[in-house]
Amino acid sequence: MNNIDRKFLRKNYSSELAQMKNHFTKNCKTKGNSKIPIIKTNYLIEQEAHCPICGVTFRSGNCNTEHIFPRGIGGDNSNANKIQMCTICNLSRNQVMQSTLEHPPFRKKYVEDTTLTEDFLLWSLSSIDFGIPATKNFPYIQNLFLEIRTGGEEFQNRPTKAYHRLSTWDVGVLPNSPLNHKSKKSKGENKIPKWVSLLNKLFGFNEVEEMERIKRSKEKHISSFSTHPTSINNTQNIDVKPKPETKPKIKLKPKAKPESEPKPNPKAKPKLIESIKQVDIEINEKLFITTIQEIIGDEKMSLSRLGRKLSIWQAENGYEETGSKAFLLLCGLKSSSGLLKSIRNIMGTSVNIEGLAPPFMLEMT
Numbered sequence: 575m576n577n578i579d580r581k582f583l584r585k586n587y588s589s590e591l592a593q594m595k596n597h598f599t600k601n602c603k604t605k606g607n608s609k610i611p612i613i614k615t616n617y618l619i620e621q622e623a624h625c626p627i628c629g630v631t632f633r634s635g636n637c638n639t640e641h642i643f644p645r646g647i648g649g650d651n652s653n654a655n656k657i658q659m660c661t662i663c664n665l666s667r668n669q670v671m672q673s674t675l676e677h678p679p680f681r682k683k684y685v686e687d688t689t690l691t692e693d694f695l696l697w698s699l700s701s702i703d704f705g706i707p708a709t710k711n712f713p714y715i716q717n718l719f720l721e722i723r724t725g726g727e728e729f730q731n732r733p734t735k736a737y738h739r740l741s742t743w744d745v746g747v748l749p750n751s752p753l754n755h756k757s758k759k760s761k762g763e764n765k766i767p768k769w770v771s772l773l774n775k776l777f778g779f780n781e782v783e784e785m786e787r788i789k790r791s792k793e794k795h796i797s798s799f800s801t802h803p804t805s806i807n808n809t810q811n812i813d814v815k816p817k818p819e820t821k822p823k824i825k826l827k828p829k830a831k832p833e834s835e836p837k838p839n840p841k842a843k844p845k846l847i848e849s850i851k852q853v854d855i856e857i858n859e860k861l862f863i864t865t866i867q868e869i870i871g872d873e874k875m876s877l878s879r880l881g882r883k884l885s886i887w888q889a890e891n892g893y894e895e896t897g898s899k900a901f902l903l904l905c906g907l908k909s910s911s912g913l914l915k916s917i918r919n920i921m922g923t924s925v926n927i928e929g930l931a932p933p934f935m936l937e938m939t
Contacts, residue, residue, distance in 0.1 A: 578700070578708045578711070583700050584692075586700075587695070587699050590695060590699060591692055591696075594647050594684075594692070594695055598680075602648070604645050604646055605650050605651045609638075610639045610656055614658075615637070615658065617746075618632050618637065618658055623735050623737055623749060624734060625659045625660035625663055626702065626736035626737070626738070627733075628663055628723070629729065629731030630660045630663075630731065632658070632660070635661075636661055637660055638664040640656070640658070640659050642698060642699060642702050642739070643655050643695065643699060644695075644698065646671070646680055647675070647691065653739070656739065657737075657738065657740065658737065662723065663723065666719060669722045670715060670719045670722060672933070673933060674715060675691060676876070677933075693712050697709060703752060713895075714898075717897050717899050718881070721912055725910055726899065726912060727910060733751060733755065734755055734756070735749040736751035738750050738752065858905045862905040862920055863921055867938060869884060870925070870937070871938070872938070873937075874937040875936060876933040876936070877913070877933060878933060880913070880936060884897075884913075888901065898913040901913070902916060914927070917936070923939060925938060926938070
């Protein structure tokens with residue numbers, strides 16, 4: 575499925591959005607918590623199942639139960655809302671929720687910014703059911719997840735043996751996650767079309783027996799070739815005249831002239847490329863500083879709020895790509911360095927940053 579936009583996701587998860595709204599408007603209590611049964615967890619480990627997000631293989635205690643629709647914003651404890659993923663992805667998704675919606679209870683954030691809260695829920699659900707094509711609708715949240723999980727880099731592995739929601743499988747079932755990628759077949763593996771297999775069954779043709787017959791025929795052909803009087807292995811009756819030995823020609827290398835050190839020229843001008851690079855760095859840093867100063871202003875705001883206002887600024891100024899990674903690239907910085915780290919390195923003490931963990935609060939000094 576390619577056309578996965580916000581409109582499609584809101585329609586697809588309309589009942590979940592209504593469930594969250596009901597949870598906050600009626601001040602409902604958070605539902606209880608229970609993990610996937612140990613018998614199913616052990617089965618996943620025995621099958622060497624993969625994390626549906628990053629593709630890591632489950633081993634011993636490196637996996638945990640994730641509630642896809644977080645209980646803190648109205649999700650229930652049903653099997654349809656549970657999935658097993660690696661511990662790091664599970665913790666990273668929880669960090670994204672607290673960085674986006676701040677600390678629980680989350681009702682205050684829902685009232686202040688309903689759109690952001692709904693976007694987070696849609697991201698959380700669609701990332702399990704549709705994967706990357708869906709998460710591209712929420713670049714700020716997806717980039718935040720990658721920043722926490724991998725430092726901003728895309729995943730190198732892709733799952734091929736991941737299992738979907740707990741309600742969709744049982745012990746003995748093969749991996750069924752919609753995020754699974756097809757494993758690469760070996761080069762020598764034969765591909766037989768379905769219609770050929772159907773005709774073979776109709777006419778009683780056995781593919782395996784035919785392949786064995788061809789293999790035996792090849793082996794017989796090779797053995798007959800090796801015993802032939804003119805074969806490479808049988809060289810007793812062939813007279814081979816040795817080639818006359820030739821003396822290798824020796825090429826004399828010309829004597830190398832002693833290199834003379836270039837004399838320094840006091841009137842020499844600096845290279846144009848170096849001066850241009852220096853100007854680019856200054857311009858990029860100036861753009862970074864002025865933009866951050868303009869967005870923060872006299873306000874004291876969280877890092878997540880700064881990221882959202884930065885995306886709005888990019889959209890208003892006609893930039894095709896939005897988000898902190900796109901802004902860092904625009905300023906000539908590495909996208910993996912992260913917005914907070916770049917602010918610390920470039921702006922120094924001109925920005926006061928409070929907090930040792932999310933949510934970080936920023937204020938101009």
